[in-house]
Amino acid sequence: MKLKSEFRRYKVFLIDGDGVLWRGDQPIPEAIEAVNTLVKLGFKVALITNNSTLSTEDYGVKLARLGVKIPPNRIYTTSRAAASHLASKGFSKTYVVGEEGLVKELLKAGVKPSRHADSVTVGLDRSFNYRKLAEASELVRRGAYFLATNRDPTLPSPQGLIPGAGSIVAAIEVAAGRKPDVEIGKPQPYLYIHALEDLGADPSEALAIGDRIDTDVLGALNAGITPALVLTGATGYEEVSKTGVKPKYVLETLKKLFEANRD
Numbered sequence: 001m002k003l004k005s006e007f008r009r010y011k012v013f014l015i016d017g018d019g020v021l022w023r024g025d026q027p028i029p030e031a032i033e034a035v036n037t038l039v040k041l042g043f044k045v046a047l048i049t050n051n052s053t054l055s056t057e058d059y060g061v062k063l064a065r066l067g068v069k070i071p072p073n074r075i076y077t078t079s080r081a082a083a084s085h086l087a088s089k090g091f092s093k094t095y096v097v098g099e100e101g102l103v104k105e106l107l108k109a110g111v112k113p114s115r116h117a118d119s120v121t122v123g124l125d126r127s128f129n130y131r132k133l134a135e136a137s138e139l140v141r142r143g144a145y146f147l148a149t150n151r152d153p154t155l156p157s158p159q160g161l162i163p164g165a166g167s168i169v170a171a172i173e174v175a176a177g178r179k180p181d182v183e184i185g186k187p188q189p190y191l192y193i194h195a196l197e198d199l200g201a202d203p204s205e206a207l208a209i210g211d212r213i214d215t216d217v218l219g220a221l222n223a224g225i226t227p228a229l230v231l232t233g234a235t236g237y238e239e240v241s242k243t244g245v246k247p248k249y250v251l252e253t254l255k256k257l258f259e260a261n262r263d
Contacts, residue, residue: 017183034254189223
């Protein structure tokens with residue numbers, strides 16, 4: 001397969017996971033084929049994900065299981081970035097609303113999960129309950145540093161859209177009466193910028209591909225990167241015209257990066 005002419009100017013492809021390469025644990029076969037073709041053709045391809053439920057190593061295992069050829073050193077997650085941010089701020093403990101992948105990254109960075117901490121870290125937590133809401137919001141109300149891994153309100157699954165980390169962040173925000181001190185994930189530019197620095201690339205050389213206008217597309221624009229929206233996840237075609245945030249490209253599937261095969 002060959003890239004369509006309009007995409008040949010890009011050397012780096014920064015690709016979201018949920019809704020682009022998979023839905024829940026179900027792969028999107030055309031997308032995986034497209035990513036593997038990009039890797040085979042020698043382009044720099046990285047996974048840029050707001051989902052904090054898995055560690056970098058866990059994502060490496062997931063990509064391998066799904067047959068995705070993105071190497072582990074090109075996986076950029078909000079769990080890793082959140083842990084790095086807290087460590088850089090000098091926090092040794094944090095109250096965690098999140099899952100095992102986030103905890104793994106925090107421990108690697110030297111930040112210990114604790115119910116008695118001066119920071120609160122919030123990601124997607126599918127066991128979120130009233131006790132966690134009460135404890136996290138009380139700490140934030142008392143002045144704890146409030147970190148949101150991301151504010152995605154929903155994420156795609158085989159059953160449709162399900163609540164995302166942003167829903168949990170919003171609940172704590174309302175209960176505590178205060179917004180997060182920092183938001184790590186898209187639409188903030190941090191993940192994109194960090195990936196470009198690692199890859200030694202300029203924003204003009206990169207194409208960012210995601211399924212959400214409010215995170216993936218806006219985050220790319222905030223980082224000075226050209227955005228493409230793929231319609232296999234959270235955003236439908238009818239929604240594209242309803243927002244002032246416009247992707248440069250709209251793709252039905254990731255395979256639309258390539259020319260059609262001619263027999």
